[in-house]
Amino acid sequence: MTAGGAGAARGRLVIENAVKAYDTPAGPALAVDNCSLSVEPGEICMIVGPSGCGKTTLLNAVAGFHDLSSGRIALDGVEIAGEGVQAEPGPDRVVVFQNGALFPWMTALDNVMFGPLAQGALGPAQARDKARAMMADAGLADAQDMYPAQMSSGIRRRVEIVRAMMNDPAILLLDEPYRAMDSLTRAMMHEALLEMHARRPVTILFITHDLEEAVFLGHRIVVMSARPCRPTLELDIDMPFPRKYAMTAGDAYRGYVQAALEAVHVEAVKSFAAGEKEAA
Amino acid sequence: MARDRNDPTAFGLASARLAGMLRSLGWVAAGLALALLFWFLTVDVMALPRFRNLPRLAEVLSEWASTQPVYGLSIHTREYYEHIAYSLARVLAAFGLATLLGVPLGLAMGTSRRVREYVFPLFEILRPIPPLAWVPLAILMFRGTETPIVFLTFLASFYATTLNTMLGVQSIDASLIRAAKCLGAGPWTMFRRIILPGTLPAIFGGLQLSVGVAWFSLVAAEMVSGEYGLGYIINTGYSMATYPTIFIGMFTLGIVGFATSAAIRGVERALTQWRRTSLGEQA
Numbered sequence: 001m002t003a004g005g006a007g008a009a010r011g012r013l014v015i016e017n018a019v020k021a022y023d024t025p026a027g028p029a030l031a032v033d034n035c036s037l038s039v040e041p042g043e044i045c046m047i048v049g050p051s052g053c054g055k056t057t058l059l060n061a062v063a064g065f066h067d068l069s070s071g072r073i074a075l076d077g078v079e080i081a082g083e084g085v086q087a088e089p090g091p092d093r094v095v096v097f098q099n100g101a102l103f104p105w106m107t108a109l110d111n112v113m114f115g116p117l118a119q120g121a122l123g124p125a126q127a128r129d130k131a132r133a134m135m136a137d138a139g140l141a142d143a144q145d146m147y148p149a150q151m152s153s154g155i156r157r158r159v160e161i162v163r164a165m166m167n168d169p170a171i172l173l174l175d176e177p178y179r180a181m182d183s184l185t186r187a188m189m190h191e192a193l194l195e196m197h198a199r200r201p202v203t204i205l206f207i208t209h210d211l212e213e214a215v216f217l218g219h220r221i222v223v224m225s226a227r228p229c230r231p232t233l234e235l236d237i238d239m240p241f242p243r244k245y246a247m248t249a250g251d252a253y254r255g256y257v258q259a260a261l262e263a264v265h266v267e268a269v270k271s272f273a274a275g276e277k278e279a280a
Numbered sequence: 281m282a283r284d285r286n287d288p289t290a291f292g293l294a295s296a297r298l299a300g301m302l303r304s305l306g307w308v309a310a311g312l313a314l315a316l317l318f319w320f321l322t323v324d325v326m327a328l329p330r331f332r333n334l335p336r337l338a339e340v341l342s343e344w345a346s347t348q349p350v351y352g353l354s355i356h357t358r359e360y361y362e363h364i365a366y367s368l369a370r371v372l373a374a375f376g377l378a379t380l381l382g383v384p385l386g387l388a389m390g391t392s393r394r395v396r397e398y399v400f401p402l403f404e405i406l407r408p409i410p411p412l413a414w415v416p417l418a419i420l421m422f423r424g425t426e427t428p429i430v431f432l433t434f435l436a437s438f439y440a441t442t443l444n445t446m447l448g449v450q451s452i453d454a455s456l457i458r459a460a461k462c463l464g465a466g467p468w469t470m471f472r473r474i475i476l477p478g479t480l481p482a483i484f485g486g487l488q489l490s491v492g493v494a495w496f497s498l499v500a501a502e503m504v505s506g507e508y509g510l511g512y513i514i515n516t517g518y519s520m521a522t523y524p525t526i527f528i529g530m531f532t533l534g535i536v537g538f539a540t541s542a543a544i545r546g547v548e549r550a551l552t553q554w555r556r557t558s559l560g561e562q563a
Contacts, residue, residue, distance in 0.1 A: 063458075063462065065458060089458065089461040089462045090462070090464065091462065091463055091464040093462070094462045094463065095458065095459065095462050097455040097458070097459065098455075099455060100455075101453070101455040101458070101459035103459075103460075103473070103474065103477075103478075104554055104555070105477040105478070105480075105552070105554045106473075106554075114460070114463050114465075114473070115463035115464055117469075118463055118464045118465040118473075119463075119464035121464075147553075147554040149554065149555065149556070163463070164462075167463065167464070
């Protein structure tokens with residue numbers, strides 16, 4: 001494992017036999033089935049799989065938005081989901097959402113300060129200083145006083161990641177955060193995320209269906225099966241950090257993308273066939 | 281971001297905004313002129329059958345501005361302003377009461393399922409009953425002339441404010457709620473920094489409606505009881521056959537009503553600056 005920069009002692013995520021079923025009029029439907037996965041401190045773990053395969057359900061269970069039907073999830077040895085554990089979100093595992101969730105009525109700075117103030121972890125002056133410093137480190141000093149409606153989508157997403165990092169989380173949960181962006185903006189987002197990770201090697205669980213994104217960012221890619229969601233292939237991406245966009249032209253990179261593509265394709269075909277069967 | 285006073289674009293933006301305002305004022309004036317022209321043509325010039333009994337434009341305007349009005353009411357009489365003051369005070373009392381009760385109730389109904397289940401069915405049964413249907417009850421229940429009028433004016437206002445506030449709470453993006461929970465917000469922080477500001481645009485949408493329907497119901501209430509007010513003027517103008525006074529009452533009502541909703545829009549703009557995206561609109 002190439003993961004885990006120096007000093008990243010926190011952020012070990014262990015998922016054991018996680019099952020999540022939903023009640024539907026047609027009976028219980030499995031979204032996640034018998035899923036086991038562990039992520040090392042400081043690792044960037046990319047979860048890929050066909051659309052609607054239940055990846056987000058798994059991530060939401062880690063986030064504490066809902067319970068598991070069975071199985072357990074532990075973060076740094078503390079059980080956060082499982083039997084007898086009440087699912088509850090917390091600032092040790094912050095989610096960055098698919099469509100963005102900056103509070104539109106707060107400036108960037110107020111958004112970034114929100115976590116420590118809400119938790120009562122810092123006073124207003126300390127929170128402001130820390131937020132200013134973190135935004136400056138991320139190259140976002142100019143955006144401090146802007147409202148989200150005044151920012152570009154790229155700036156918004158970067159501010160949201162700074163807002164998450166303000167809480168010193170053990171793990172960052174990213175749910176297709178760059179999905180709606182053009183490829184140029186997305187490339188900048190990728191480099192900014194990796195720069196941030198180099199400064200502060202937090203564990204990252206990153207959901208995407210973009211394989212190039214997965215290979216470029218990840219220490220490891222976990223390919224999920226079509227519904228119910230379960231890991232079918234794990235792929236270590238043995239490419240050095242810091243990664244630069246020039247690498248995407250190299251053979252190693254193309255090879256990984258091809259391997260991931262084949263694994264996902266098999267699942268996509270299965271999921272398509274299942275859909276056809278349901279429709280028939 | 282702070283804009284430099286010497287920044288040439290600041291001047292450009294200000295003058296562009298001024299030009300825009302003048303242009304829209306021009307349209308407003310043109311619209312009004314057209315309506316008045318329609319009146320002049322139908323009553324004075326063509327004397328169409330349905331319009332023949334109406335007062336002429338010139339007659340109404342000269343009565344309105346006269347120092348010695350034929351029917352006793354113009355901008356130079358003290359009574360004119362007393363009528364306005366009575367109506368305005370009643371609307372403000374009813375609107376204020378509706379806001380003070382409706383916003384908290386709407387927030388409670390939006391955030392708590394329990395409260396919604398208790399209140400909403402009753403609310404929805406009462407809501408379609410028009411203020412006029414409440415007149416007998418209002419007169420039986422309340423003493424004097426003012427309280428029944430304020431009560432009748434309050435009703436529709438209260439429904440509009442409460443319902444919009446509740447729907448506003450429910451329309452807040454679920455990811456914002458989740459994001460706040462992730463960041464460690466407790467119930468009070470959630471309410472004060474997420475629910476309340478997130479509902480503000482809907483609350484103000486409700487207040488706009490609310491003040492409008494307050495004027496509607498006020499006039500109905502003043503026609504039924506009372507000795508002052510714009511609704512009273514209109515009603516007595518009809519029974520005394522002083523037709524220009526009816527028009528004076530109607531126009532004044534329109535102007536004062538417009539002023540109240542413009543004031544609410546002004547407050548809204550000041551409180552929801554974050555909704556404006558372009559630099560030109562940023563105050």
